[in-house]
Amino acid sequence: MPSVLVISHENIQNISVARTLKDPDNNEMSGRDDVIMGDSSPRNPGAQITVNPHIKKGDLSLTDSLNMPEAIGWFEVDSLDIELKIDGRRSDWSFVAKFGEKGSFTLRLKRPAKGSAGPPPPLQKVREADVQALKLRGEQVAKCIFCDNELTEGTKPEHILLNALGGRKTTRRVDCSMCNGKFGSTIDNEVGKQVAVLRNMLQLDSGTGGEPPMLRKIQSGGDVINLMNDGTPELVAKPFSIRKLENGGFELLITTKSVEEIVPYVPHIAAQLRCTEEQVFQILKSTTGSYVERRPETVHHALGFGGPIAVRSAAKSALVLWATLTGSDEVKLPQYDDVRRFITDGDEAFNLTRAHLDSRYLPEATELVRRFGKFFNLIYVRSNESGRVVAHFTLYNVISWHIVLAETGGTPNARIALVSNPLEPAEWSDTIADEVEIDFAWLDSPDYTDELKRARERLEGALRHHVETQRERELSRIIDAVFTKRGIVGEHELVKDPRLWQEIIAEIGHRFALHALGLPYVETVSGEEIAARLRAVRDKGA
Structure with a gap:
């Protein structure tokens, strides 16, 4: 029978146990117990064990991490023979043993099924090759599994499930910062690029709370758009352009998401037209603007996973x-x-x-x-x-x-x-x-x-989820825009005028129907209104 590296249970005396219990509703209870493992021995200088059991919907499981001082000897025996006693009585929990670095001895305990009887099942055997690798030799330092760099408290945490996939569990005890960084810029980065479209569509944050990635310069029919971090499409276009006409005049085309967004460009427009900013306001006052809201045309994404x-x-x-x-x-x-x-x-x-x-x-x-x-x-x-x-x-x-x-x-x-x-x-x-x-x-x-x-069926389900959630978000955006247009900005502000309420409902229904049909909603804005709104924004920021 191959040898197994264990700590003799005779060397372990009284052990102080700190425990934290969580029920399925995540209610927490803490307490301390005395656990006796085996018989006492004058050779034992003392040891400490911390127990953190977490109750799930089913069996209770916990992990005990026992860090042994160097003064406690290591023994090779033919089998792992540990008996856990709680309040002086032998426990009928089952055990799985694991060895780690620096004398760390871990037990995996599992509550027996209801109605079970008899002694716990035998402990899992540990192979001799593993035993030799795990023997305590002085101050053994953990090393990276991909190279021989030492792992320390300053080692960069490795996200076991990638951060880009929403992973939160990390470890500093497996790979070093150098390998972690190398993987992050190569193989992990490839996964991040492959899931970027789905993360934007489904609005999936990273494990550390980072926003979904922005998708830039996406072709949408005859337009080029950016899909912002929140999934909102934004037209990629110059904010303004000036074209000289044959009759000596000019054509000024301004493209912004709102009238108010024109203000930062007024000085640049004035510079190109070689006039004052006030003259630009006068030019805009003599024109008519159009607010056009339309759904982007179909966007084609190439989705590929793996490789x-x-x-x-x-x-x-x-x-x-x-x-x-x-x-x-x-x-x-x-x-x-x-x-x-x-x-x-x-x-x-x-x-x-x-x-x-x-x-x-x-x-x-x-x-x-x-x-x-x-x-x-x-x-x-x-x-x-x-x-x-x-x-x-x-x-x-x-x-x-x-x-x-x-x-x-x-x-x-x-x-x-x-x-x-x-x-x-x-x-x-x-x-x-x-x-x-x-x-x-x-x-x-x-x-x-x-x-x-x-x-493909499951991927189609993800795309349907995207369409449904985007429809809800667009309806919410239209509702906010219609209320804001009429000066109603408070979430709980009541509309007391019945005619105004009917007007709001009618516009919301009209704009959402156009959106659903892929048709533009066009609203004409007079030059006087444009100039007045621009001056109000400018004066407020002055």
């Missing part, structure tokens, strides 16, 4: 997540060499044989949609008995990739997952693998023989 560069980013996210479970030392072992080389340098053979598209519907998609929205992102990593480690990366619940992180020899029978709601980035979970189990056989059987028909 070798983007898949390298997905593999990196999955490997980093796996390292938070198994420890960074494991993923530096030879069985992970191929995936690390694929992530850092690219590898066509790996991309063809160990990374595959998957258009199937997730078996637990309904539950995930209910909890994390219709466009959830999911990274699910799991291993089987032989230590084959596979990752399933789902992007916006539209398309997925199956990536083999290790053919064999990884930590067996383990799983971890990270899920997020890009519509509400604050809604995410890194314990979802304990609550939603996806079978290894399913994860390791990718299929896209439907020629991505299922993925």
